[in-house]
Amino acid sequence: MFLIYFIKLFINIRRNFFIAKIEIFLILNFIFMQKIISNLVMMSLPKYRFFDIAANLADAQFTGAYHGKQVHEADLDEVIQRSQAVGCDRLLVVGGYLEDCKHSFQIAQKNEKFYCTVGVHPCRVSEVENFESQEKYIQELEKLIAEFGDKFVAIGECGLDYDRLEFSSKEIQLKHFPFHFDLAQKYNKPMYLHNRNTGGDFVKMVKEHRHKFSSAVVHSFTGDLEEAKQIIDLDLFIGINGCSLKSKENLDVVKDIPLDKIMLETDCPYCEIRNTHAGANLIQTKFLNKKADKFEKGVMVKSRNEPCNIIQVAEVVAKVKGVTVEELTEAAYKNTLKLFNLPDTATPSS
Numbered sequence: 001m002f003l004i005y006f007i008k009l010f011i012n013i014r015r016n017f018f019i020a021k022i023e024i025f026l027i028l029n030f031i032f033m034q035k036i037i038s039n040l041v042m043m044s045l046p047k048y049r050f051f052d053i054a055a056n057l058a059d060a061q062f063t064g065a066y067h068g069k070q071v072h073e074a075d076l077d078e079v080i081q082r083s084q085a086v087g088c089d090r091l092l093v094v095g096g097y098l099e100d101c102k103h104s105f106q107i108a109q110k111n112e113k114f115y116c117t118v119g120v121h122p123c124r125v126s127e128v129e130n131f132e133s134q135e136k137y138i139q140e141l142e143k144l145i146a147e148f149g150d151k152f153v154a155i156g157e158c159g160l161d162y163d164r165l166e167f168s169s170k171e172i173q174l175k176h177f178p179f180h181f182d183l184a185q186k187y188n189k190p191m192y193l194h195n196r197n198t199g200g201d202f203v204k205m206v207k208e209h210r211h212k213f214s215s216a217v218v219h220s221f222t223g224d225l226e227e228a229k230q231i232i233d234l235d236l237f238i239g240i241n242g243c244s245l246k247s248k249e250n251l252d253v254v255k256d257i258p259l260d261k262i263m264l265e266t267d268c269p270y271c272e273i274r275n276t277h278a279g280a281n282l283i284q285t286k287f288l289n290k291k292a293d294k295f296e297k298g299v300m301v302k303s304r305n306e307p308c309n310i311i312q313v314a315e316v317v318a319k320v321k322g323v324t325v326e327e328l329t330e331a332a333y334k335n336t337l338k339l340f341n342l343p344d345t346a347t348p349s350s
């Protein structure tokens with residue numbers, strides 16, 4: 001449609017420069033109106049309620065630093081405000097190693113509906129390996145559990161990741177994943193799990209220790225239908241974000257995940273739904289953004305995912321599953337409260 005419009009415009013420029021000027025004015029007006037509409041969307045009351053179970057808000061990108069370089073001022077408070085504007089009133093600020101867990105706890109204290117985890121991400125287990133001993137490291141984790149109180153809702157992020165062995169070898173991942181099951185058992189908490197391309201090792205290990213924990217979510221799911229079935233058979237939940245919606249095959253898997261097993265997440269600042277993703281054309285809500293080096297306060301940063309984008313994940317998943325966004329978001333929200341053993345409240349703002 002736009003192509004035809006621009007061809008017409010080009011012909012008009014040649015034919016009549018005055019008419020072309022009016023047309024350019026109309027296009028600019030259209031772009032400007034889009035800006036106003038998107039701002040209005042941000043200002044209106046949220047229609048849905050979301051619980052982003054993968055908000056890595058301790059990531060340096062939310063302080064304005066990218067690859068170790070300070071590019072713009074910190075804007076975490078604006079990021080949180082935007083998430084609340086779409087109805088994302090609850091967040092799990094995920095921790096992946098000692099310092100990260102401490103930082104996540106600080107952020108979780110910003111709001112009574114923000115929570116945090118304690119555990120070691122598979123790509124960070126070299127920290128445990130290089131510590132005095134695994135036992136001493138676990139003691140440090142347990143100190144955090146005691147300190148975090150009600151904010152601490154799950155053991156994790158932990159699991160296996162064979163896609164990024166450059167950070168930690170398979171051997172040390174397999175060595176330091178199991179103690180998390182014991183912590184879940186000791187503190188009677190659910191687990192927050194990560195699994196990437198592990199060819200059955202992850203499911204095998206979870207099965208082996210399944211009697212130790214009440215339930216868990218396998219977040220950022222990118223596996224096939226067979227793996228989804230294995231996880232569901234273990235009575236665990238599945239977290240869906242932009243990385244789960246990349247290909248047509250991914251969408252087919254998501255279609256078959258039952259509503260009572262699904263959770264929604266962004267895994268921000270990573271895993272945004274890119275234009276090249278199979279699910280991208282199902283997005284209805286779009287936000288303005290600017291490149292990090294052209295940062296403008298109150299405007300999203302291009303390519304940096306943030307919790308408000310959870311509405312886009314919900315729109316794609318709802319379409320794929322043939323349910324309304326409300327049906328999906330309510331199911332996911334309630335599943336999450338159930339897993340983390342949190343009380344429900346009637347309205348998003350209460």
Ligand SMILES: [Zn+2]
Nearest residue numbers: 157194219220
């Ligand atoms: Zn993860």
